[in-house]
Amino acid sequence: MSTIGKALSLLDLISELDKDIGLSDLARLSALDKATARRFLVDLERHGFVEQDEETRRYRLGAAPVRLARLRQARFPFVAVAAPFVKALAEEAGETVHLSEFSGGRLSTIHVEDSAQAHRVIVDPGAVLPFHATASGLAYLAFLPPGEIDRALARPLERFSAHTATDADAVRTLLRETVERGYSISQQGFEIGVISAAAPILTPGGRPMGALAVAAPTARADMARMHEIGRKAAAAARGIAEKYYGGRT
Amino acid sequence: MSTIGKALSLLDLISELDKDIGLSDLARLSALDKATARRFLVDLERHGFVEQDEETRRYRLGAAPVRLARLRQARFPFVAVAAPFVKALAEEAGETVHLSEFSGGRLSTIHVEDSAQAHRVIVDPGAVLPFHATASGLAYLAFLPPGEIDRALARPLERFSAHTATDADAVRTLLRETVERGYSISQQGFEIGVISAAAPILTPGGRPMGALAVAAPTARADMARMHEIGRKAAAAARGIAEKYYGGRT
DNA sequence: CCTTGTGGTTCATTATTTGAACCGTTATTT
DNA sequence: AAATAACGGTTCAAATAATGAACCACAAGG
Numbered sequence: 001m002s003t004i005g006k007a008l009s010l011l012d013l014i015s016e017l018d019k020d021i022g023l024s025d026l027a028r029l030s031a032l033d034k035a036t037a038r039r040f041l042v043d044l045e046r047h048g049f050v051e052q053d054e055e056t057r058r059y060r061l062g063a064a065p066v067r068l069a070r071l072r073q074a075r076f077p078f079v080a081v082a083a084p085f086v087k088a089l090a091e092e093a094g095e096t097v098h099l100s101e102f103s104g105g106r107l108s109t110i111h112v113e114d115s116a117q118a119h120r121v122i123v124d125p126g127a128v129l130p131f132h133a134t135a136s137g138l139a140y141l142a143f144l145p146p147g148e149i150d151r152a153l154a155r156p157l158e159r160f161s162a163h164t165a166t167d168a169d170a171v172r173t174l175l176r177e178t179v180e181r182g183y184s185i186s187q188q189g190f191e192i193g194v195i196s197a198a199a200p201i202l203t204p205g206g207r208p209m210g211a212l213a214v215a216a217p218t219a220r221a222d223m224a225r226m227h228e229i230g231r232k233a234a235a236a237a238r239g240i241a242e243k244y245y246g247g248r249t
Numbered sequence: 250m251s252t253i254g255k256a257l258s259l260l261d262l263i264s265e266l267d268k269d270i271g272l273s274d275l276a277r278l279s280a281l282d283k284a285t286a287r288r289f290l291v292d293l294e295r296h297g298f299v300e301q302d303e304e305t306r307r308y309r310l311g312a313a314p315v316r317l318a319r320l321r322q323a324r325f326p327f328v329a330v331a332a333p334f335v336k337a338l339a340e341e342a343g344e345t346v347h348l349s350e351f352s353g354g355r356l357s358t359i360h361v362e363d364s365a366q367a368h369r370v371i372v373d374p375g376a377v378l379p380f381h382a383t384a385s386g387l388a389y390l391a392f393l394p395p396g397e398i399d400r401a402l403a404r405p406l407e408r409f410s411a412h413t414a415t416d417a418d419a420v421r422t423l424l425r426e427t428v429e430r431g432y433s434i435s436q437q438g439f440e441i442g443v444i445s446a447a448a449p450i451l452t453p454g455g456r457p458m459g460a461l462a463v464a465a466p467t468a469r470a471d472m473a474r475m476h477e478i479g480r481k482a483a484a485a486a487r488g489i490a491e492k493y494y495g496g497r498t
Numbered sequence: 499c500c501t502t503g504t505g506g507t508t509c510a511t512t513a514t515t516t517g518a519a520c521c522g523t524t525a526t527t528t
Numbered sequence: 529a530a531a532t533a534a535c536g537g538t539t540c541a542a543a544t545a546a547t548g549a550a551c552c553a554c555a556a557g558g
Contacts, residue, residue, distance in 0.1 A: 002252075002288065002292050002514080003251075003252045003253060003514075003515080003545085003546065004252060004256045004288075004289060004292040004293070005295065005296070007253045007256075008292065008293075008295075008296040009296075011296075011317075012296070015316075015317055018324070022504075022505075023506075024504065024505075033547065033548045033549085034505085034548085035506085035507075035508085035546095035547075035548060035549090036546075036547060036548075038505080038506065038507085039251065039546080040253060043251050043253040043254050043257065044253070046254065046257075046353065046354065047254070047257040047258075047260075047261070047353045047354075048352035048353025048354070048355075049257070049317075051352075054454065057504090057505060060324075061317060061320060061321050061324070062321070063321060063325075063327075063350050063351075063353075063359075064314075064352050064353045065313075065314040065315075065317035065318045065321055066314075066318045066322065066328070066350070066352075066359055067264075067350075067352065067357045067359060067375050068264050068298075068310060068314035068318070069314045069315045069317070069318035069319075070318075070358075070374045070375040071264050071374075071375040072310050072311070072312060072314055072315055073315065074373075074374060074375065075267070075309075075310070076312075078312075079315070101312050101315070101316075103297035103300075103311055103313050103315075103316065104295065104297025104298070104311070104313045104316075105295065105296075106297075109319075110312075110316060110319060124323075125319045125320075126316055126317075126319040126320040205303065251545080252514085252515070252545070252546080271535070271536075272535080272536055272537075273534075273535060273536075281516095282516065282517045282518085283517085283536085283537080284515095284516075284517060284518090284537085284538075284539085285515075285516060285517075287536080287537065287538085288515080306535085306536060306537095
């Protein structure tokens, strides 16, 4: 792997941690030499992607991404455009709704609107959504060109719960259903007690670039209701794409 | 320079552009070989920091920073904490207010609240603020340890307008005044027609980590009013620091 | 006071990055 | 319509930067 790739993977690793981490620990976790990890960290810090706590000497994610994110969103206001749709869907469905975007080979949550109900599903913003185990991932995967689906399903599929579909053929069946309906449903594939329905957000070229998902506790989620919610999610996803891409060419 | 440093500088360069850019242009601008630039871009794209337009083949800032920014802000909600203070100050002063944060060797705007007035100053979110030529920069610089001020003023100071203080001693005078008052004032040092007052946001250790600035059109900005606004900005900056650092230890 | 851990550094060895020259394609220019 | 210039992208020997074992100095614990 290139040096740059290694450094960016180190940054990814740091981003996944929810607390500061020391040099030795980080070297172990990243399987990099301590000296190498340090050089990477110095470079990353110089550019603001990482910062070191003055007193504990531990490292954490820096502030530079905030600036870059502003610039990105000024030009591609995906979250800003989608937010009203997300909110409306959350109110309509009465459940937590989250928006995800594909980037860097992963689908990750970039916006969440919590359900108003006391008993609701909690979604972490920034969390990575596995393609085969979440409604969002299935919705995204289903509308990808066949070759890319094959590549995604080629490696072993991690098990996240007792209900995770870890067999490629089983996933393919889910994908076929998803394409037919226009939305996916994942029954506790990622987390026990949660059922989700999701629809892809498609570029004008027909390629998925993200997903819109509704997550409900199993207690409230009979299948008729989930299909109803799925249809609403698909409509909202189309609305987002239309508004987002309508303004540009 | 390290390979990583070069790649991150390339990313910075791309972030400064407000439109997509082709490989050859980018190689020229960054003074990198075309093949090298391409390898960097591939690595950056693989991690989502850069994306390539499918049809034009031009490159632009990717979506990965949005995800990292979410994670950073979940742990350090600087913007979220400061936003109400920024808004209140904008209403109180009746002028555009912007918040900046130091990161990666630069002070950059991360939040803006526009004045309600029709004739108002426009500030770009994500813009980099030169230390010697903006009120924010002066406010930040003034409270830095002497050694770091020396280092910042050692290199030649760029001229942005006819009023920019490009002489290190002239800047030092401005910094002394800033420390005494607790806020800085920049009279058209960055942009003709704009006068700003800014106050530093200090960590519990007394080190500046950002600045809060009010920008007014010269037409409305007599000095008595700017001093009044400066005092208000200083109070708001203290409020932000207290709330932001009060919650942690 | 000895052990084990930490963050950080050194420098000969090694592996990666580099860039001139090269494709094939696509806009311009003549 | 031919010629030219510019584009994005690729190749591979030469040059350079990354690597990591061994090394500090220090702190905490036994």
